Amino acid sequence: MKKNMHLRSMALSMIVGGVLATLVSMPAVARGEVQLPPISVALEECSSCPKSTTGTIAINFLWTATTGTSSIEGAAPSNAVVESIYLAGPPLGQNILISRIDLVHLGWVNAIFRSYANGHVWYPMSTLPVMAPWAGRLVNGGEWEAVPTVVAMNANSQLSIRLIIKWYVPGSGGGGPGPGPVTTGSGGTKYFADFNGDGYSDLFRQNPQTGEVETRFGRTGMGELYFSAPTRHLWLPGRKFVPGDFNGDGYSDLLLFDVSSGAMEIRYGQANLYPFLFSLSSQRVLGGDLDFIPGDFNGDGMTDVLLYEAATGFVSMMFGDVGMDGLHSTPATIEAWTLGLTLVPGDFNGDGYSDLFIYYPWGNVEIRYGRSSFGSLHLSAASQEVWSPGLKFVPGDFNGDGLTDLFLYHTTTGNGEIRFGATGLGSLTFSLNATTSGAVGFDFVVGDFNGDGRSDLFVYRLSDGYTAWHAGVPGVEFPSFVSGSNQYWGAGVTLAPGDYNGDGYTDLFLLHSTGAVEIRYGHGGGPTLLVAPSTYVTWLPGLNLVSGYIYRR
Numbered sequence: 001m002k003k004n005m006h007l008r009s010m011a012l013s014m015i016v017g018g019v020l021a022t023l024v025s026m027p028a029v030a031r032g033e034v035q036l037p038p039i040s041v042a043l044e045e046c047s048s049c050p051k052s053t054t055g056t057i058a059i060n061f062l063w064t065a066t067t068g069t070s071s072i073e074g075a076a077p078s079n080a081v082v083e084s085i086y087l088a089g090p091p092l093g094q095n096i097l098i099s100r101i102d103l104v105h106l107g108w109v110n111a112i113f114r115s116y117a118n119g120h121v122w123y124p125m126s127t128l129p130v131m132a133p134w135a136g137r138l139v140n141g142g143e144w145e146a147v148p149t150v151v152a153m154n155a156n157s158q159l160s161i162r163l164i165i166k167w168y169v170p171g172s173g174g175g176g177p178g179p180g181p182v183t184t185g186s187g188g189t190k191y192f193a194d195f196n197g198d199g200y201s202d203l204f205r206q207n208p209q210t211g212e213v214e215t216r217f218g219r220t221g222m223g224e225l226y227f228s229a230p231t232r233h234l235w236l237p238g239r240k241f242v243p244g245d246f247n248g249d250g251y252s253d254l255l256l257f258d259v260s261s262g263a264m265e266i267r268y269g270q271a272n273l274y275p276f277l278f279s280l281s282s283q284r285v286l287g288g289d290l291d292f293i294p295g296d297f298n299g300d301g302m303t304d305v306l307l308y309e310a311a312t313g314f315v316s317m318m319f320g321d322v323g324m325d326g327l328h329s330t331p332a333t334i335e336a337w338t339l340g341l342t343l344v345p346g347d348f349n350g351d352g353y354s355d356l357f358i359y360y361p362w363g364n365v366e367i368r369y370g371r372s373s374f375g376s377l378h379l380s381a382a383s384q385e386v387w388s389p390g391l392k393f394v395p396g397d398f399n400g401d402g403l404t405d406l407f408l409y410h411t412t413t414g415n416g417e418i419r420f421g422a423t424g425l426g427s428l429t430f431s432l433n434a435t436t437s438g439a440v441g442f443d444f445v446v447g448d449f450n451g452d453g454r455s456d457l458f459v460y461r462l463s464d465g466y467t468a469w470h471a472g473v474p475g476v477e478f479p480s481f482v483s484g485s486n487q488y489w490g491a492g493v494t495l496a497p498g499d500y501n502g503d504g505y506t507d508l509f510l511l512h513s514t515g516a517v518e519i520r521y522g523h524g525g526g527p528t529l530l531v532a533p534s535t536y537v538t539w540l541p542g543l544n545l546v547s548g549y550i551y552r553r
Helices: none
Strands: 010-016 019-025 030-035 039-041 054-064 068-073 081-087 092-105 108-115 144-168 203-206 212-217 239-244 253-258 263-267 291-295 304-309 314-319 342-346 355-359 364-369 391-396 405-410 416-420 429-436 442-447 456-461 466-473 476-481 494-498 507-511 516-521 544-546
Touching: 039 054, 039 068, 081 108, 108 144, 203 239, 239 291, 239 544, 253 291, 291 342, 291 355, 304 342, 342 391, 355 391, 391 442, 405 442, 416 476, 429 476, 442 494, 456 494, 494 544
Parallel strands: none
Antiparallel strands: 010 019, 030 144, 039 144, 054 068, 054 144, 081 144, 092 108, 092 144, 203 212, 203 544, 239 253, 253 263, 291 304, 304 314, 342 355, 355 364, 391 405, 405 416, 416 429, 442 456, 456 466, 466 476, 494 507, 507 516
């Protein structure tokens, strides 16, 4: 029998987000994974578009068996950052079979094409772009390098891709990942978790009785969250969960803390609909009933945590690190603080470092400011004030200036007010126009439900399920009640906010006391959140839901 005397055409079917495409490949004599020559492209800054705030750049990559060439269409200003990445279409090739294509920029690597053993392939499209790990990084800050990994090829092989980089200028009002994933300022903790880095909020759920966990993934449209069987596992019950991007790779991770044993570890997020990555080297034994307050306190782009034991006042900090080796601690951050403190993270002065608002049981307040070191937070005497006891706090950016503000709720009177973030190292700003009278017994969820770039307040009365929301309005310091937004959703509803369809509006996931679940979607065209019957399903009641670090206290 003669072997390898002729080429055999193979059609590889792709199912990507419901779109069927075909890549024709030609397996040849040379087999076994090898990499084609990397192509590095340096983009030129756009000197003729100083007023541009958004745009796209196309990079055309072309490989032969031995060489690589490229061409560029478009440019971006020097301060432009990446919003998302996608391919204009599937890779095109002759006499070649590829398993993956990796994209490298500023040291951050991720695949933009993958071929799986079951015959399916994945690549980002304009309707389903990827953000991680490049979102928010400078477009012109370094070369863009594409590296294909080849399974089969010959001397006549060719491969081409057209990469699209969507960019925006921060602070210009154009582009960006959208206001839906509300942040507590430029250096604050990201509220909504995106465990697979696709730009849609995801939901982690846990059965507190059995310990069973799974992840439900966000998607485009207004349908039920994606179920992924590989994410279902049986973990030990009795754990606390804190999400964050602890290694700065653009995927939300999950910190696990066992209250009974003091054991801590991190499960790392990854692309697609896969479970968390286990890391033995991330495990630590801490001890104590600790609270974990996340933030980027040293401004390096990775989530850190401040550890606080309310019963003893013990405080320490652990800092994010690249890779999957967990958080690292610094003995210099170990301190003794007052017992029973309320701690609220945010970037209250807008300098890019997460800060910590501290509320004493008797009403005194202060702010400890983040800084570019692995040391303790900076105590500002100028931030110290005397407020009232019995307050509840909800952080957000209520005036849309990029600084974290605080909504104060007086639990004994029902009155509310907003203290606004301010530059420098001083206290929050009081305004008589940012106060309101109210009633007791309410809980609050912050989000940008109408997509205008300002945090809104969704109010929920625990006793009877009364709901309404107050929207930020230009020129009005306190969010205004949205006429017609008041409804009754029933008592005992668990609310988990997120941008589950990635449209830039905050949505609410509802878990009713009966186990019935649904999603109410934010939008810009009416007083109430949109009802989506396609999301109606039944889960077990009493599940723990993690859609991000949602501060409520």
